[in-house]
Amino acid sequence: MRLTLLPSIVLFAAIGGLSSCHNGDTDNNSRNSEQSAQKSARHDPDFLEQHANDPHALENEFGDEAHAACADGANDYLREIELHDFSWDDDAKGVNGQRFDKLTTHSEAPYVLTLVSTRAKLANAFGGFSHITLYCSYDAKQQKVLGYSLTDPLLLKLESDLKNNTVPTKRPDYIPSTEPVDRSEKPTISFPQPQPKETASKDNDLDTQATNFLSEYYQIAEQSPEQAIPWMMAHYKPVVDFFGKSQSLNQIIAQKRTYLTRWPIRSYRLLTDTVTHQCNQTNMICQSMGTLEFDAQSPERKAASHGKASFVLSVDFSGNTPQITSENSQVISR
Known part of the structure; x- marks a missing residue:
């Protein structure tokens, strides 16, 4: 019988390969054990009880689930409160986009993570988009989203507790001053001078x-x-502070056209008792502010929106044609 001898390098390679396979299995088993341990830790009542009011610890363990769940339901919530339209920043779109970019450092309730997004934008009654702060409350124990809000849930809870008198309040004791009061000097009264x-x-x-x-x-x-756009092109400056952002006339007209087309039936009623004007005689610019009621409808989409909004509009009257220099507004109720 002839024996074929393998070169030593082949034997070493074979042994090394077996060793590598064995170590690979060990590594895989180790990783699986770690993953199993992590999963069991997440469902471990002791872990939850120990970190019930620690947002950072909860986020470290349940962050992936919380972010995914909050992102899944965010669009549905925005559609429910949608007054006109909504959008997300580019880095919040797509599969790899992260919609909730912050975490509150306080805990509104045990086991609850409050994620915060500053990447959503709502359209207002005038065709401009403004960023909002969106809160999502995720219960790590129940593993579900409790709800969404445009206000910090902790503030809402405190406000509710105050209304229900469940937060104890104590007025500070009044301590009269022992310092002597100098009454020798009589106060001077100045009267406003009449304006020319x-x-x-x-x-x-x-x-x-x-x-x-x-x-x-x-x-x-x-x-x-067709009627509104020509007027707007003549009555806006080439560059305008439009909802907190410097935008060109073309950018503004594009947004206005989209809004006017999306909501073909529109009505506005100024609440005249809220309207005020601050005019600068030097540069001939007036800033008007106040509140109005709006109503917008789209029969084709079977959509309607109405409510109240505050507005601020600055207009330059120095030329032959008044031109808007800045515009902003915010929906206050619907």
């Missing part, structure tokens, strides 16, 4: 212009895109 008639007349004239422009603006906002 010419300046007052000009200010009143600017106020009137601002009032008339505001009325015209919201009348135009009720018109069709």
